[in-house]
Amino acid sequence: MRYLRLLAIQLRTSLLLSMQYRADFLLDAFVEVFWMATAILPLVVVFRVRPVIAGWSFGDALMVMGWFTFLQGVLEGAINPSLVTVVEHIRKGTLDFVLIKPADAQFLVSTARFQPWRAVNVATSLGLFAWGFARLGRGPSAGDVALAAVAMVAAVVVLYSLWMLTVSAAFYFVRIDNLSQLFGAVFDAARWPVQIFRGVVRAVFTFVIPLALMTTYPAEALLGRLGTGTLLGALAGAAAAFVITRLVWTASIGKYTSAGG
Amino acid sequence: MIRVRALRKHYQVHERPPGVAGALRSLFHRTYKAVAAVDGIDFDIAASERVGFLGPNGAGKTTTLKVLSGLLHPTSGEVSVDGHEPRRRDDAFLQKIMLVLGQKQQLLWDLPPSDTFELNRAVYGVPRDEYAATLRELTELLELGDLVRKPARTLSLGERMKCELAAALIHRPKVLFLDEPTIGLDVSMQATVRGFVERYNQRYGATILLTSHYMEDVQRLCPRVIVIDKGKLVYDGALEALVARIRPDKRVVLRFTRPVDRADLADLGTVVRHGAGDTVLDVHKDAVNRVVTQALARLPVADLTVENPPLEEVMSELFARGHAEPSP
Known part of the structure; x- marks a missing residue:
């Protein structure tokens, strides 16, 4: 309850901050639309040549694209801004002020900054789903939507955990810009169904950097073809990732040496 | 209130020979050296005391303050603040203390200080009516006026420091660690901050441990001083006695x-x-x-x-003597 109130006040602060920069808001919205268009383009081109790839039709693939857009919104709107702030705190030594507050430090840093207008992505992803189902000539069942939502929760938890682990690395290396850029580049591959990849790459994208779990599974759930076993596996994986992240974060805090006198 | 026994804090510092060749070699083979930032110090501070913490740069003052506020884990030794072990960082402990760092700021850069106050109110769970009363008092004591409604980035250094202090005291901490609170401020602003710290101490009976490079701060605020040099305690006692002994x-x-x-x-x-x-x-x-x-x-x-004799001279003489003279 207390943490819900804290979350509300953190959101309020972020909202105030983003309203300080109205011009940024407009620019960001424009850039976002542009990126969305370029992101869909390769999909359109590829499916024009071959109607079905690795068992995915264009309509099916739009579900993956929809979840990718949604997750990108979560990443850019709720995860990345906060974590950029933590790295900044670590570099400047102002993490002191976070650690000295009587509330969970991981919670405080993870909710420090939101970019509310990224909610635009949610609307876009709904549009992509609608387009996809129109191509398929049917709609999703209520059960499938519920399953997809559950799969998405697992996806968000995994994404958050991976990002948090990257940030924990900042305690040891301080500059992690490259690491997070690399991660961003890899995350881009999540717009494709994982079945498109083969061999080692697919294994990596399923177990190491679980892109499959992030977009392919929720898409399959929405299409009504995700096995229960896979979903449970995804949930277990997400829970494990969260616990590991918590442990690594706690250890990192213990190692924290502060900066700048 | 504060009890420190045989406190040690060592850092592992990566050492490398100078120059490109040295840098290259250290990429593959690193040598580490343990540096003792704090090397076995003891002291006690009673409730509502005002103590000045002195020492040259790198003496271990800030490290000690960070250990006392739970930010750094001591390498060895025993530390307790109002019955709490700081490194556990439990909420009850954190509710009681505050660390003000003159060289760092917690105010949100793009927002007015009042928004940072509001955030701290929520984090510390201060009830609304108590918050309003505290804020009224702080506004009066620090002469904040309508500073709190201007974005922090538009404030002068001195104005920002006053707001930093207010943000740090929203929860009325019983123990206040001040690290260089007047650094970079002009003379009249230094006096304002000093006067404020004194009144806060008197009004709330807060225990205050302060480091500063401005001897004026120490002379005005702290009847007692603790001097450390190279991580070791050099003197603990009345400021006047120290002056009389050294000079x-x-x-x-x-x-x-x-x-x-x-x-x-x-x-x-x-x-x-x-x-x-x-x-x-x-x-x-x-x-x-x-x-x-x-x-x-x-x-x-x-x-x-x-x-x-000016306190600056007394101090430099004390540090020049090194550890030749043990404290009584």
Whole structure:
């Protein structure tokens, strides 16, 4: 309850901050639309040549694209801004002020900054789903939507955990810009169904950097073809990732040496 | 209130030889050296005491404050603050303390300070009516006026420091660690901050441990000082006693109606300065009476004052002696 109130006040602060920069808001919205268009383009081109790839039709693939857009919104709107702030705190030594507050430090840093207008992505992803189902000539069942939502929760938890682990690395290396850029580049591959990849790459994208779990599974759930076993596996994986992240974060805090006198 | 026993904090520091070759070598083979930032210090501070924490740069002052506030884990030793072990960082402990770092800021850069206050109110769970009362008092004591409604980035350094202090005290901490709270401030703003710290201490009975490079801060605020150098405790006691022990001399400042030969001053005391304006002599405190009488009788004195030697000089002398003289 207390943490819900804290979350509300953190959101309020972020909202105030983003309203300080109205011009940024407009620019960001424009850039976002542009990126969305370029992101869909390769999909359109590829499916024009071959109607079905690795068992995915264009309509099916739009579900993956929809979840990718949604997750990108979560990443850019709720995860990345906060974590950029933590790295900044670590570099400047102002993490002191976070650690000295009587509330969970991981919670405080993870909710420090939101970019509310990224909610635009949610609307876009709904549009992509609608387009996809129109191509398929049917709609999703209520059960499938519920399953997809559950799969998405697992996806968000995994994404958050991976990002948090990257940030924990900042305690040891301080500059992690490259690491997070690399991660961003890899995350881009999540717009494709994982079945498109083969061999080692697919294994990596399923177990190491679980892109499959992030977009392919929720898409399959929405299409009504995700096995229960896979979903449970995804949930277990997400829970494990969260616990590991918590442990690594706690250890990192213990190692924290502060900066700048 | 605060109890420190045999506190040690060592850092592993990566060492590398200078130059490109050294840097290359250290990429593959690193050598580490343990640096003792704090090397076995003990002290106790009673509730509502104001203590100055002195030492040259790198003496371990900030490290000690960070250990006391739970940010750093001690390598060894025992630390307790109002019955809590700081490194556990439990909420009850964190509710009671605050660390103000003059060189870092917690105010949200793009928002008015009032939004940071509001955030802290929520984090510390301060009830609304209590918050309103505290804020009223802080606004009055610090003369904040409508500063709190301007974005922090538009405030001057001094204004920002006042708001930093207010943000740090929303939860009325019982223990206040101040690390260089007046750094970079102009003289009148320093005086404002000093006056505020004193009143906060008196009004709430808060325990205050303060580091500063401005001796004026320490002289005005702290009846007791703890001096550390190279991680070791050099002195703990009354400021006056420290001055008397290190520099038993008084400073006699003379102004003459006509020029006086330097040779005429030699038997009075050590001549620190002898110029057109004034003449400064260091005189042992027991000899002050005799010297003043002689000077008035023998020399064309227009004005005469007796002062303590500047604390800056006392400190640099203390640190120059190193550990030659153990504390009592």
